[in-house]
Amino acid sequence: MSKIYKKVSPVMPASIQAAAYADTEILFDWHKVDIKRASSISGLQCIVRGTNGADQTMVGIDLLFATSHIPTLSDGVNVSVDTTPTTLGTTGAAVDTPGWFNNLCGIVEIAAGDFNDGDLIYLNIATKSGLDIPVNGDLFVAAVAKGALDFRTTVQVNEDNFAAGTQTVITLDTKDATLLFAPGDVIHAVDDAVLGTIKTVDSATQITLTKANVDAIEDDDVLYNVSPIQLILSCECFN
Numbered sequence: 001m002s003k004i005y006k007k008v009s010p011v012m013p014a015s016i017q018a019a020a021y022a023d024t025e026i027l028f029d030w031h032k033v034d035i036k037r038a039s040s041i042s043g044l045q046c047i048v049r050g051t052n053g054a055d056q057t058m059v060g061i062d063l064l065f066a067t068s069h070i071p072t073l074s075d076g077v078n079v080s081v082d083t084t085p086t087t088l089g090t091t092g093a094a095v096d097t098p099g100w101f102n103n104l105c106g107i108v109e110i111a112a113g114d115f116n117d118g119d120l121i122y123l124n125i126a127t128k129s130g131l132d133i134p135v136n137g138d139l140f141v142a143a144v145a146k147g148a149l150d151f152r153t154t155v156q157v158n159e160d161n162f163a164a165g166t167q168t169v170i171t172l173d174t175k176d177a178t179l180l181f182a183p184g185d186v187i188h189a190v191d192d193a194v195l196g197t198i199k200t201v202d203s204a205t206q207i208t209l210t211k212a213n214v215d216a217i218e219d220d221d222v223l224y225n226v227s228p229i230q231l232i233l234s235c236e237c238f239n
Contacts, residue, residue, distance in 0.1 A: 001236050003042070006035050008141060008231040012151070014188040014224035016092040020150040023059075024094045027143040027229060030066060030085050035235060041065065041133040043234035046110055049225065050122030051150045053179030058115045058124050059147025063231070064088075066103035069137030085140055095144060103140070106133030112147065122179065135235070143229065151228045155180055157189075157221045158205070165212045169202075170195065172223070176204040181225060189221040 010031035021027060046063070050056045066085040086099035114126040158173040178201050181187070187195040187207075194214035198207050 001039070001238065004035075004038075004235050004237050006033060006233045006235060008033055008233060009186075009227035010141070010143070010229065010231075011186075011226045012228060013091065013192055014190050014226055015192050017151045017224050017226075017228070018190050018222070019092065020148055020152060021092060021145045023145060023147050025145050026088050026091045026093060026095060027061065027145050027149070029088050029091055030100075030140040030142045033139040033141060033233070035135070035139055035233070037237045038135040038139065038235040039238055040131075040135055040236045041106070041233050042131055042236050043127070043129040044108065044131065045232040046115075046126045046128075047230045047232070048115065048124045048149075049151065049228040050124075052153045052155075053122060053175060055122055056124055056149065058112045059145060059149060060112050061110045061126075061149075061229075062144045062146060063108040063110065064104065064142045064144070065106040065108070065133050066100060066140040066142070067105045067134075067136045067138065068103070068140070070102045071136075072102075082137060084138070088142055088144075105135070106131070108133075109146075129234075141231065151224070153180055153222060153224055155223050157217055157219055157223065159217070159219055161218045162213070162216065164214060164216050167217075168196075168199075168209045168212050170207050170209065170213075170217075172205050172207065177201055177207055178204055181207060185225040186227060187223050188226050189215075189217060189223060191221070193217060193221070195223060
């Protein structure tokens with residue numbers, strides 16, 4: 001056995017982040033984890049961004065893990081079913097859709113007190129160790145809030161409207177971009193138009209993308225980092 005670490009960045013649509021999440025609401029639905037040869041998850045870190053350049057008031061988060069491989073019995077014979085877990089429901093609303101129960105392979109309950117106290121500049125990190133979540137087939141992870149979480153922002157585009165594929169340098173206003181964004185963040189407008197991936201945060205009012213904007217963007221579009229929650233998984237793997 002060997003150990004590998006996998007960073008996971010589930011997408012939380014900007015249009016849904018535009019309202020605060022409430023207790024029991026889905027933060028992100030099943031996200032496929034691109035990992036090979038894993039036999040189990042032995043630990044993880046959950047990293048949560050702040051609220052509009054300020055500390056997030058942390059609450060608990062339930063992480064659900066599911067597998068595509070479902071062993072079962074048919075007339076006393078061992079068989080298996082391989083299927084992607086069905087949706088939990090509508091992101092930003094309560095879990096309301098069954099059908100994924102047999103895919104479930106583990107739940108990690110992270111309490112509000114498991115997170116650091118926000119001293120890391122608008123970043124909260126919780127570490128869970130001693131886990132033993134089996135991995136068979138493809139691995140998926142989803143998350144449910146155990147209280148109110150708020151990722152709303154006020155940072156806006158300060159440009160004339162521009163078409164898709166025309167700009168890499170983007171001027172912003174209304175909020176200091178250095179407090180909200182970092183290189184590698186994937187940025188969407190509040191209507192889910194894709195701006196792109198940040199290469200550099202140049203100043204409080206300017207970012208540079210790795211390539212020109214994907215979709216058309218309008219002046220005063222409010223911008224969101226679509227992965228404000230990230231996971232680092234510690235996985236035991238077959239050699």
